[in-house]
Amino acid sequence: MSQYWNEVYRTRGVDERSWSEPVPTISLELLDVLGVTPDDSLIDVGAGESQLVNHLLARNFTDLTILDISSSALDVARESARSENLITVQADVTTWRPTRRYDLWHDRAVLHFMSAPDAQRYATTLSRALAPGGAVVIGVFAPDGPESCSGLPVTRYSAHDLAELLGEEFDVIAQRQSRHRTPWDSEQSFQWVAARRAS
Numbered sequence: 022m023s024q025y026w027n028e029v030y031r032t033r034g035v036d037e038r039s040w041s042e043p044v045p046t047i048s049l050e051l052l053d054v055l056g057v058t059p060d061d062s063l064i065d066v067g068a069g070e071s072q073l074v075n076h077l078l079a080r081n082f083t084d085l086t087i088l089d090i091s092s093s094a095l096d097v098a099r100e101s102a103r104s105e106n107l108i109t110v111q112a113d114v115t116t117w118r119p120t121r122r123y124d125l126w127h128d129r130a131v132l133h134f135m136s137a138p139d140a141q142r143y144a145t146t147l148s149r150a151l152a153p154g155g156a157v158v159i160g161v162f163a164p165d166g167p168e169s170c171s172g173l174p175v176t177r178y179s180a181h182d183l184a185e186l187l188g189e190e191f192d193v194i195a196q197r198q199s200r201h202r203t204p205w206d207s208e209q210s211f212q213w214v215a216a217r218r219a220s
């Protein structure tokens with residue numbers, strides 16, 4: 022899978038990837054809703070070449086980590102950020118063993134590549150990586166969203182499905198439905214949740 026995604030990043034420019042977005046508007050809005058501040062640590066899983074961490078660096082965040090299965094994407098992200106406040110981790114989120122905890126877990130367009138049992142493994146990693154009282158922002162294809170992405174089948178999630186995956190330990194603070202416009206002007210339906218874990 023790592024080779025697959027490296028190939029996707031090597032062969033498709035930023036305007037040829039459906040998920041590209043210059044400004045991660047909903048992610049930033051939900052971080053604000055959760056009251057996340059620059060003192061908080063954040064991990065963006067399956068970050069790829071997302072601009073989110075660059076926006077957070079501009080907001081003076083100092084403890085940012087991006088994790089991705091693709092080393093090619095991480096190389097580009099590292100080069101783009103050029104910051105000692107950004108750590109990169111090349112790993113599969115379903116098998117990764119975190120060695121520390123984070124205040125915020127962010128995922129845009131990664132969990133939908135997983136169905137059970139990988140989705141359950143994803144939830145286990147999330148649980149291990151998130152600090153008590155920490156929060157999550159997850160945005161994935163909604164039930165009326167695409168059925169595949171980058172040549173891979175996807176699992177579409179409702180807000181209820183996401184809350185169920187997170188489990189009773191989490192309170193859902195906000196939900197959003199959005200229609201992402203791809204670089205070629207088609208629309209993709211996304212479901213977002215922002216949730217906080219009990220302390």
Ligand SMILES: C[S@@+](CC[C@H](N)C(=O)[O-])C[C@H]1O[C@@H](n2cnc3c(N)ncnc32)[C@H](O)[C@@H]1O
Pocket residue numbers: 026040041042066067068069070071072088089090091094112113114115128129130131134170
């Ligand atoms: C659709 S892209 C989304 C990228 C980014 N989150 C964004 O919003 O621009 C999916 C990303 O997930 C990564 N990915 C896919 N499966 C993964 C896994 N099992 N573990 C970690 N990263 C994964 C891919 O390499 C790719 O960067």
